Amino acid sequence: MTAQMFFIAFFGLAAVWFGIAVFRTYSMVRSALALLFSQTALGAMFLSMQAEFLGVLQIMMMATEMSIMAIFMVMFMMDPGGLSTMDMIHQKRLSLLAGIVSFLAAVGVAVFVDWGPVEMIAPDPAQQTIALGLELLGRSMLIFETAGITILTSMIAAISVAIQPVKQNTVPTITGSNHHEH
């Protein structure tokens, strides 16, 4: 086993471990942090696979995204600290079965498909970044621009959905413990 293989397996295992931890804790803040660690482990796995640009991008983007998610968790959950150990799961057996079946199906595809010849030597990081930059501003420019416009549109849509005035006859009946006005 090479050092590279060891680190890929280690960070892959860490990503899966923290992914499972997301749904095993009662504390929603811990869930958000576990997802942050899972995504960061994936970023480290990409770095181990010599995909430097994608690894750094993954870590930077997910650190920000999951921090925002943790804030929303505290805002919206009835019990963000998980003190009451309230069960927030439904159709557990069906979900577990669906998860296991999809895992086994994906592993089956991974193991039994002939993926063809494998290239063990990656281009060096500078070459990777140059090639990706040329790809983004060349052949894939339309896709890249469409992605940017789609993000902008979804941001505007999300804000306009969120700031709609609440109707008077549907005033919220807030029972959450994190609501401090009443």
Added chain:
Amino acid sequence: MSIDLLIALITGAALFGVGIYGALSQTNLVMIMMGVELILAGAMVNLVAFWRYLHPDNPAGQMFVLIIMTVMAIEMAVGFGVAIARFRAKGSVEMEEAVELKG
């Protein structure tokens, strides 16, 4: 097949399975979104592995990863927009209570 590629694909499969379990089993909208994030993370690992071990000279493989990251960001933005609207209207983001789409 390379063992490194196999490890990456199995990691992707495991994240996909955990994400499916989370998205189906959780009752809270934000937790469901976390499940979807894990599903997309599983897809992303596979794409990076395919690019790295099968076609490292073709940067279009990395382009697909950027698309997945875009989808993740859009999912977060729209999901939180809906969560805020739902919380303001009903005071909760529990999906057990959402039996109709009317706001």
